Amino acid sequence: MNNPLKHKGYIGSIEASLDDNCLFGKILFIKALVSYEGETVEELDAAFREAVDDYINTCQALGQTPEKPCKGSFNVRVGHDLHLAAALAASRKKVTLNELTRQALNEFLLHHCAEPAPALG
Incomplete structure (x- = not known):
């Protein structure tokens, strides 16, 4: 889109x-x-x-909170080997697996998408 x-x-x-x-x-x-x-x-x-x-x-x-697009978290099934490799890489970098994933997604978006990724934070 x-x-x-x-x-x-x-x-x-x-x-x-x-x-x-x-x-x-x-x-x-x-x-x-x-x-x-x-x-x-x-x-x-x-x-x-x-x-x-x-x-x-x-x-x-109706007294309901309007749903916001993309609540900020999602589950990704990557398989055992990739999960283990990512956990080890995060440990070596002294960051959480979530932070490693954020960094990887941001890097992908910066280099492969027309729109820049929003600032991390």
Whole structure:
């Protein structure tokens, strides 16, 4: 996804339907299904922003905390050998396995993705 929609920390997809001649998308990385559509990119962006605001307002009206995209932790299954090698490497560097993983992800994002990785911290 080269240019996702962004608003208040939420990210939205951009899809096209040739059959319906419209653009559509959904808020990414949350469990709730929140979708939007428009005929132009400008309309789609406005609909996305409205959908995010409506999602936040609806959650608050229901006394719920709106889910944030990507809570900051995830589980990765890497297999025994890679896990052991990473744990040994972290130990040698005198960092935690989490810190080693953060550093590795950051390095990958810096060198292989169009957008720079956010600052570590």
